[in-house]
Amino acid sequence: MRLLEERIAHEALAPAPDVLRVDMFLNHLIDTALLDAMGREFYRLFEAQRGRVTKILTVEASGIAIACAAAARFDVPVLFAKKGASNKTLDRETWSAAVRSFTKDSLTNISVAKRFLGPEDSVLVIDDFLAHGAALRGLREIIAQAGAQLLGVGVAIEKGFQPGGRLLRAEGIHLESLAIVDSLDPLIFREQN
């Protein structure tokens, strides 16, 4: 997606090796026009699944905005997995998975309430980043626990120099990345159709 690639090229920072910071338009400050364009692009890429998708699944917090932008096009609800232990306002009956965060070097529990995801669901997973694929593996585990079907995975930015995308594609997952960064220095985007 040209628009996203341009924003990355002109604004994103690489403050440390392997780290790409897009908090000026996506992860902290959110550009709503870009968000809307990303939602439309996800719809275009997964339009074949229109009518089959029952829910869009993501993880809090930075996946929520993008998931909502896509969900508006598909006219389906967003379900976002919560991080950390459950609290008294959250359903105790959850599907859950442990997710390794490489940026924070920690292990986090993610969960969704069982009553919001079941065998009747066909799910499109949307997230902001794909690097090692840890969050997506956690979401797939949750989808499998629920007996739901995974239709595809859409991410805003894939770090092509890390293994997550390659592994998912090797498993036959329909993965669409709006921008694939194959190298940070120099900045190289993978050619896509």
Add this chain to the structure above:
Amino acid sequence: MRLLEERIAHEALAPAPDVLRVDMFLNHLIDTALLDAMGREFYRLFEAQRGRVTKILTVEASGIAIACAAAARFDVPVLFAKKGASNKTLDRETWSAAVRSFTKDSLTNISVAKRFLGPEDSVLVIDDFLAHGAALRGLREIIAQAGAQLLGVGVAIEKGFQPGGRLLRAEGIHLESLAIVDSLDPLIFREQN
């Protein structure tokens, strides 16, 4: 807002005294059509500020979707305060405040990067819930630190039987709540224009 009141009346749960659970359409599973309607309603309520608002400020995670829906109408970016300690992908230079969570009975730090909020900003704060007003006090503290201007506060659901809304209005803050729940049992909504 009639639509939101109807959803609360028909779907929300009050699993414990003073607790209102709206995770079936707002806080965990998000109804995108309702979200869009709420964004439009916030725009109608704060339309006088159109052209002055530079950013919509909220707190992760459950405020993000509603803030984005409102921001799309005002055509401004969303800035969401992050919870917890900073990590290496987040700017260390932050405005921050401590926020007491009454539901979780804990103290959380919320912060925004200094470079995203400054004296040039006029801010509309949007959040999902207003009860004791702790999160909103934290956001106001951050706005004050940044030297930015607070134009108003919009919340989806105000618990009218808790003091946050009364205190904010007493201070002259322009507060708009899409639904004010004055009593949970029996369920009573405050009449609004």
